[in-house]
Amino acid sequence: MEGFFNCHSTSNGLESSSYLCVMLSISQRGHDMPASPIRKLVPFAEAAKKKGTKVYHLNIGQPDIETPKACLDAVKQSNLSVLEYSHSAGNESYRKKLVQYYAKNNIQVTAEEIIITTGGSEAILFGFMACLDAGDEVIIPEPFYANYNGFAIQADVKVVPIGSSIETGFSLPPIEEFEKAITSKTKAIVVCNPNNPTGYLYSAAEMNTLKEIVIKHNLFLFADEAYREFCYEGTHTSAMHLKGAEQHVVLMDTISKRYSACGGRIGAFITKNKEVLNAAMKFAQARLSPPYYAQLLGEAAVDLPDNYFDTTKQEYKLRRDTIVKRLNQMEGVFCPNPGGAFYAMARLPIDDCDRFCQWLLESFTHEGATIMLAPATGFYSTPGLGKNEVRLAYVLNTEAIHKAMDCLESALKQYPGRTL
Amino acid sequence: MEGFFNCHSTSNGLESSSYLCVMLSISQRGHDMPASPIRKLVPFAEAAKKKGTKVYHLNIGQPDIETPKACLDAVKQSNLSVLEYSHSAGNESYRKKLVQYYAKNNIQVTAEEIIITTGGSEAILFGFMACLDAGDEVIIPEPFYANYNGFAIQADVKVVPIGSSIETGFSLPPIEEFEKAITSKTKAIVVCNPNNPTGYLYSAAEMNTLKEIVIKHNLFLFADEAYREFCYEGTHTSAMHLKGAEQHVVLMDTISKRYSACGGRIGAFITKNKEVLNAAMKFAQARLSPPYYAQLLGEAAVDLPDNYFDTTKQEYKLRRDTIVKRLNQMEGVFCPNPGGAFYAMARLPIDDCDRFCQWLLESFTHEGATIMLAPATGFYSTPGLGKNEVRLAYVLNTEAIHKAMDCLESALKQYPGRTL
Numbered sequence: 001m002e003g004f005f006n007c008h009s010t011s012n013g014l015e016s017s018s019y020l021c022v023m024l025s026i027s028q029r030g031h032d033m034p035a036s037p038i039r040k041l042v043p044f045a046e047a048a049k050k051k052g053t054k055v056y057h058l059n060i061g062q063p064d065i066e067t068p069k070a071c072l073d074a075v076k077q078s079n080l081s082v083l084e085y086s087h088s089a090g091n092e093s094y095r096k097k098l099v100q101y102y103a104k105n106n107i108q109v110t111a112e113e114i115i116i117t118t119g120g121s122e123a124i125l126f127g128f129m130a131c132l133d134a135g136d137e138v139i140i141p142e143p144f145y146a147n148y149n150g151f152a153i154q155a156d157v158k159v160v161p162i163g164s165s166i167e168t169g170f171s172l173p174p175i176e177e178f179e180k181a182i183t184s185k186t187k188a189i190v191v192c193n194p195n196n197p198t199g200y201l202y203s204a205a206e207m208n209t210l211k212e213i214v215i216k217h218n219l220f221l222f223a224d225e226a227y228r229e230f231c232y233e234g235t236h237t238s239a240m241h242l243k244g245a246e247q248h249v250v251l252m253d254t255i256s257k258r259y260s261a262c263g264g265r266i267g268a269f270i271t272k273n274k275e276v277l278n279a280a281m282k283f284a285q286a287r288l289s290p291p292y293y294a295q296l297l298g299e300a301a302v303d304l305p306d307n308y309f310d311t312t313k314q315e316y317k318l319r320r321d322t323i324v325k326r327l328n329q330m331e332g333v334f335c336p337n338p339g340g341a342f343y344a345m346a347r348l349p350i351d352d353c354d355r356f357c358q359w360l361l362e363s364f365t366h367e368g369a370t371i372m373l374a375p376a377t378g379f380y381s382t383p384g385l386g387k388n389e390v391r392l393a394y395v396l397n398t399e400a401i402h403k404a405m406d407c408l409e410s411a412l413k414q415y416p417g418r419t420l
Numbered sequence: 421m422e423g424f425f426n427c428h429s430t431s432n433g434l435e436s437s438s439y440l441c442v443m444l445s446i447s448q449r450g451h452d453m454p455a456s457p458i459r460k461l462v463p464f465a466e467a468a469k470k471k472g473t474k475v476y477h478l479n480i481g482q483p484d485i486e487t488p489k490a491c492l493d494a495v496k497q498s499n500l501s502v503l504e505y506s507h508s509a510g511n512e513s514y515r516k517k518l519v520q521y522y523a524k525n526n527i528q529v530t531a532e533e534i535i536i537t538t539g540g541s542e543a544i545l546f547g548f549m550a551c552l553d554a555g556d557e558v559i560i561p562e563p564f565y566a567n568y569n570g571f572a573i574q575a576d577v578k579v580v581p582i583g584s585s586i587e588t589g590f591s592l593p594p595i596e597e598f599e600k601a602i603t604s605k606t607k608a609i610v611v612c613n614p615n616n617p618t619g620y621l622y623s624a625a626e627m628n629t630l631k632e633i634v635i636k637h638n639l640f641l642f643a644d645e646a647y648r649e650f651c652y653e654g655t656h657t658s659a660m661h662l663k664g665a666e667q668h669v670v671l672m673d674t675i676s677k678r679y680s681a682c683g684g685r686i687g688a689f690i691t692k693n694k695e696v697l698n699a700a701m702k703f704a705q706a707r708l709s710p711p712y713y714a715q716l717l718g719e720a721a722v723d724l725p726d727n728y729f730d731t732t733k734q735e736y737k738l739r740r741d742t743i744v745k746r747l748n749q750m751e752g753v754f755c756p757n758p759g760g761a762f763y764a765m766a767r768l769p770i771d772d773c774d775r776f777c778q779w780l781l782e783s784f785t786h787e788g789a790t791i792m793l794a795p796a797t798g799f800y801s802t803p804g805l806g807k808n809e810v811r812l813a814y815v816l817n818t819e820a821i822h823k824a825m826d827c828l829e830s831a832l833k834q835y836p837g838r839t840l
Contacts (some may be wrong), residue, residue, distance in 0.1 A: 022636055024667055030550040030699030039508070064463055067503045075713060076496050083487045083683040083717070088459070116686065118538050129574060130450040134554060150706030154549055156576065218444055245619040247444055263503040263712030265538065265685075279450030285459055286570030287541040291711035293495060294681030297503070 026345050033153050037146050037378020039419065043127075044361035045372050052224035053370035055220060055361070056404035058392045061196065061342065063261040065296075065312055074300035075293050075353040084149070085289040089281065090116020098268065101302045105228065107240040107251075109270055115280055116290045116298075118365040120226050120254030120267040121147065127188075127250045129277035130156035137185040138222075141173055143379035143386060145196045145224065160186070162382035166389060167348050169336035172206040178213050188220035189213065191239065194227045197391040198345050199320075199338020211242040214249075220276075221245060224252045226240055227341035229309045230419045232317045234339060238258075246272040255294075259301045264294025318340050319394040326405035327392075332420045343377060344392045351417035353377055353390050359415060366410040369403060388419070425577055434824065443767050452766020453573050458700065464781035465792050474661035474789035475781070476824035478812045481622050484681040485732055493722035495713050505709040509701060510536020511690075514719040518688065521722045525648065527660040527671075529690055535700055536710045536718075539645050539673030540687040541567065547608075547689065548575035550699035557605040558642075561593055563765070563799035563806060565616045565644065581608070581801035586767055588793060589756035590618035592626040596635050608640035609633065613658065614647045617811040618765050619740075619758020624657040631662040633641045634669075640696075644672045647761035649729045652737045654759060663740060666692040675714075677762075679721045684714025685821045738763050739814040742811075746825035747812075750832060752840045764812045765796060773797055773810050779835060786830040805814060808839070 025360030038060055045055050089095065095111035102109050118125040124147075132138060134156035140148060142161035152159045162177045164170040178189070183306035190212055193202045202210075215222045223239030239249045254267035269284075271277050282317045284290075320337075323344055360370050371380035376389030394401060412418060458480055465475050479667030496758075509515065515531035522529050537543040544567075552558060554576035560568060562581035572579045584590040584595045598609070611630055614621045622630075634641045656808050658671045674687035689704075691697050740757075743764055747755035752769030770776045773795035796809035814821060832838060 016511075022692065023641060026695050026699045027553045027556070028550065029553060030696075030702070033549075033699065033702040033706070035702055036508075036705040053434070057423055064502065066501045071501070072498075072500060075496065078492075078496065080492060081486045082484065083492070083681045084482055085682040088456075119708065120709070125707075129447065129453075131447055134449045134576060135451060146707045147708075150702070154574075154706075156554060167830070220444065224688070260505045262505045265709065265711040273444065276450075279446045279453065280449070282453040282455055282570070283574070286453070286458040287545075287572075288567075289541065289683060289713060290686065291685040292709060293713035294503075298534060340764055365454050400590045 002391055029153050029156070032200045034146070034149050038374050039133045040364055041185065041361060041372060048361045048370060052347050052368070053365050056369060056371040056396060056400055056407065058394070058396065058404055059372040059374045061393050061395065062262060063181065063257060063260040063342070063395050064397070065315070067260045068301065068304055068308065070304060071259055071297040071300045072294045074247060078293065078296055084293060086292050086295060088289055089114070089285045091295050091299070093289045094295045095304045097251075105238065107238055109240070109272070113270055113272055113277060115269040115277070115284050116295060117267040117269050117284070118287070118290050119256060119265040120224065120252055121151070123147065123252035123254070123267045124151050124222070124224065124271040125154060126280040126283050127222050127252055128152065128157055129283055130186050131155045131167050132248070135185060136187040137183060138188045138190060139178060139186060140182050140381070141196050142189045142381050143170070143376060144381070145189070145192055146378045148190060149381065158185070159381055164198070164200075165380070166334065166336060166345060169338070170200040170345065171196065172209060175209055175213060181279055186217065186219060186263040188222055190222045190224065192226075193236070193239075193337075194231060194340025194343055196227065196233065197343050197374070197376070199341045199343045201231050201234060201339030202237065203234065207237040207239065207242060210239075211245045214245060215314075219248065220251045222252060223249060226254045226257050229258055230313060230342060231340040232313070232320060236340070239351055240270070248273070251274060255298045255301060259297070261294065261297055263302075264297050265291050266294040266298045316347055316394065319398055320397070322401050323392060323394050323405065326402070330409050333412070342394050344394065345389055346392060347389050348420040349412060349418055350388050350415060351419055352387055355417055356415055357390065360411055364411050364414065368405040368410075373409045428642060434514070437605050449573050454566070454569050458794045461777055461781060461792060463494050464778055468781045468790060472788070473511050473785050476789060476791040476816060476820055478814070478816065478824055479792040479794045481677065481680060481813050481815065483677060483680045483762065483815050484817070485735070487680045488721065488724055488728065490670060490716040490724060491679055492683065492721045494716045498713065498716055505713060506712050506715060508571060508704045508709055509534070510710050511715050513721070514715045517719045517722045524726075525658065525659055527659070529692070532698065533690055534806075535689040535697070535704050536715060537687040537689050537704070538710050539685040540644065540672055540779065541571070541677060542569065543672035543687045544571050544604040544642070544675070545574060545608050546700040546703050547642050547672055548572065548679065549703055550696055551670070552577045552607050555605060556607040557603060557609045558610060559598060559601050559606060560610040560801070563590070563617050563796060564610070564801070565612055566798045568610060569801065578605070579801055583802070584618070584620075586754065586756060586765060589748070589758070590615065590620040590765065592622060592629060593631060595629055602637050606637065606639060608642055609640045610644065612644040612646075613656070613659075614758075614760025615764050616647065616761055617794070617796070619761045619763045621654060621759030623654065625661065627657040627662060628657075631665045634665060639796055641669045642672060643669060645679050646674045647680055650733060650736055651760040652733070652740060656760070659707070660690070667695070670696060674837055675718045675721060679717070679719055681721075682716065685711050686714040686716055686718045736814065737815070739818055740764065742818045742821050743825065750755065750829050753832070761771070762814050764814065765809055766812060767809050769832060769838055769840040770835060772807055772840055775837060776835055777810065780831055784831050784834065786827040789827055790831075791824045791827045
């Protein structure tokens, strides 16, 4: 390895050492980038399965709901001879169709205000890149979707968490908490509504509080509304409904959960702020176009019957009711009732959720099965928080949920690090 | 617009002014991000078409070659019930299949050394993000693929161009030019082979020169080999063929041009450097997964008959021969013979290529038609270079190329800013 013993230059942002001098080094941000907190348990799950253990996956937001046949058929019936780039903002026909979808949700946007993205992920990245510079701060109520951290590192932006608490079901922190966190570097607030990981559905009053803050302090409001349709109590207030905040709001959307189409990688970046839209468009042009096929799927989805979500919502609500009831029946467990999405956060009588989740996969079975959960620590930015919490995605049917809860109940009695 | 008249904080990296104080401002990088040099002429082309003018598009690398039917059928015959996320590194079956593809190209990689990306674009972004930090420098022979600039801005990396010249057909600059450009901040060199926009095919000797430089100076070698199959003179030397440079090389690949599947958005990030691979994998996890459908297409493509590229190459070679001959027959025009890809750079007797390309669309027709070209200035990083050059993508059949060249020949006689 000839190259390893030459060292003309090393400028890696780390303290220099002889090791670094002879090694080609990756970037500091490559070091800093967090590994997925959800996926790091995968090797343990794989090992458990190899031993013949049935693993109930409550760890990831991969719905088991079937993708609507009409959507899959739109792709299967595609009639292309050349799979060309689409417009960098996405197919015009799809953007026009989406205008109808948003109108049904009382969101008035034009096709020109929409950029189709590669999943909601890219919409988040475009928002951070277009609005924030290195060193800028973005306030996010924690616990929050862990990948915001990854996009913040890519954009060299500082995430400033403010606490929401399991006791209040993770409601919006009081306005004073936001104001305490705002500095001259603060440029934006992220709100995920309904929330991943907490399932919390923000009320109209809470959304109005956010509106007042972003207007008063001249901030962007990044709204992640991936779970818009999945509200079980009350109604959804979109950030796009906030009158007077139009220039502040950037909607980061996705069809992944809505139509159980996670693999399609289709989302949307939507704003009425023309300067932001134009900046985002330049990032969109650099990556040429979003994926073509799943745009067909997304376009077909807008024509699904109006009652399409009824069945799905009913099913998720049943699962939610089942899992929340079972959790709260367990000794020492507390699970607030989530108003939306398909996640529940539960406080367990355990010392350390990372250790517990690994132990479940490595050392525990109940009737030949175990469960995989997401340790809540991965969703908190403040070190030490969430150590006795886990996130459960209710993406399995109620029968499987019951079996998974039997596992959890049994596990909590046997876990060496139990705190009861 | 209540929010516009509040101003708690502005930290936008620009000089402060009353305008900035009352406006929510986008990021500096949003300002700095270049608009696509190719796409900025689009409104003029649209206006020309509205007037009834036929526009021959030689401006973008969108092949007209049909996507192989077997590839399209793989998508149409997909049999899914849930369109799930694929693995963050891409479907294992596809990565295993790709191992065969690379082996046919004398590139020995394992499935674990491959991360499937959302187009070659994402592979470039992952490479920059995983290997380079803010302020680091990357050397790229210019003219170069304009979107490298966009990814450099996203990664806050400085592009240091070194000149290649139309007189030598854009061959690799001498080793001294590289060494003059290397500073303590230099972390990488980008090579696009065969080259976009020049069509230049780097020789084995030139690739070995690059190998020596990256080893001697401990740099990464980012290799964009999107056009690997399209070599008309000599053979392709992949950066992955460079013995001893294995830890330096990151291959940024894509199926877009290879199988005329640009809209699929499937590429690959490949390296034998485990640290780089692990870092890139964290960026891959943050965006969850690459698009599912076109992975099926890519997987089917590996099973195309070995002679699949023969027809396509023959067609492109014929077009190249046609366009280069026609160009060099025009008075004052010089077009070196490109060895690969489907681009040619030509020097024209004009004052300003941006003005000329716009004039072609706005003020010129020949027998009811005109042509759209890519001004070369967009491919140069050094201001002022390339002002009398254009890039021509030979993505039209020879009949259309002849008509387009008739247009150009006529236009060069009429253009008010001609320099002959």
